Amino acid sequence: MAFDALVVRKDDEGKTHAEVEQVELDQLPEGEVVVAVEHSTVNYKDGLCIGPGGGLVRDYPHVPGIDLAGTVESSEDDRYKPGDKVVLTGWRVGENRWGGYAQKARVKADHLVPLPDGLTTRQAMAVGTAGFTAMLAVMALEDHGLVPGGKPVLVTGAAGGVGSVATAILAALGHEVAGVTGRPETADYLKGLGATQIVAREEINETTKRPLEAEAWAACVDAVGGPMLARVLGQIAYGGSVAAVGLAGGADLPAKVIPFLLRGVNLLGIDSVMQPYDNRLRAWQRIAADLPMEKLDAMVQEATLADLPKLGADILKGQVQGRVVVTL
Known part of the structure; x- marks a missing residue:
């Protein structure tokens, strides 16, 4: 038929x-x-x-x-x-x-x-690859030492699919979340997901000659790449990590190695396409447990x-x- x-x-x-x-x-x-x-x-x-x-x-x-x-x-x-x-x-x-x-x-x-138990097929697709990727990013940051109670966690492209779910998950886990967006009209939406700070894209999208700036963020989920990712690397606190999930701002990375050498910053690549079964299952189980469904x-x-x-x-x-x- x-x-x-x-x-x-x-x-x-x-x-x-x-x-x-x-x-x-x-x-x-x-x-x-x-x-x-x-x-x-x-x-x-x-x-x-x-x-x-x-x-x-x-x-x-x-x-x-x-x-x-x-x-x-x-x-x-x-x-x-x-x-x-x-x-x-x-x-x-x-x-x-x-x-x-x-x-x-x-x-x-x-x-x-x-x-996973506790999820409907509709909720699973409200999560989808974007939310699955967001959870993989959060898990990678946790595996590299991220715990609640420190500096805010930055989420770039926060109003997009990955950013929205990452914001909701991080906030539910007890982190302060700073959401970067180029659309001021999304501020209330992001605050509703749990963001405590809204960062205008133009504030962080320019390259700088300074390889290190003030330590502003405990970690970052970055969906943008390009000059913004390069800038963020210089603002991560000592030993912190950036989970790179996208390249909406470009594939080039005009960055210096100084943040890696002097602050021990980690740049973590997140791939959702070829993830092995065990880590997929772990991520979906975490989604069912840690993503607030009312925020979804x-x-x-x-x-x-x-x-x-x-x-x-x-x-x-x-x-x-x-x-x-x-x-x-």
């Missing part, structure tokens, strides 16, 4: 077009598990895959959606049985494999994680498959606040 999917096609001129179409089960890629998808979400990579591709999509037609959550419909793997609730993020699903923007998905069993609800907007072409374009322009839940 056919089902709905957002299908992206490329024309002879190389332009992409995304529309909701009917798809048959035998069109789905190979895999051991068929999932009846209940919810998905919208990430920056999804915007690329819905639109120009960003070098992520190999073949067209393509079904994007790097995240999905739903119920197992059939399984050839003993780890999952019909009726099980599951989550999938990463593994380049939605990029070089068809993804979650369809009412059904056929996936590899190794790519799935059981839905406050950062969510609802969407359908038909809304995705516009949302994909909006997220590439930095115009999506918080998280989007797509109901399939």
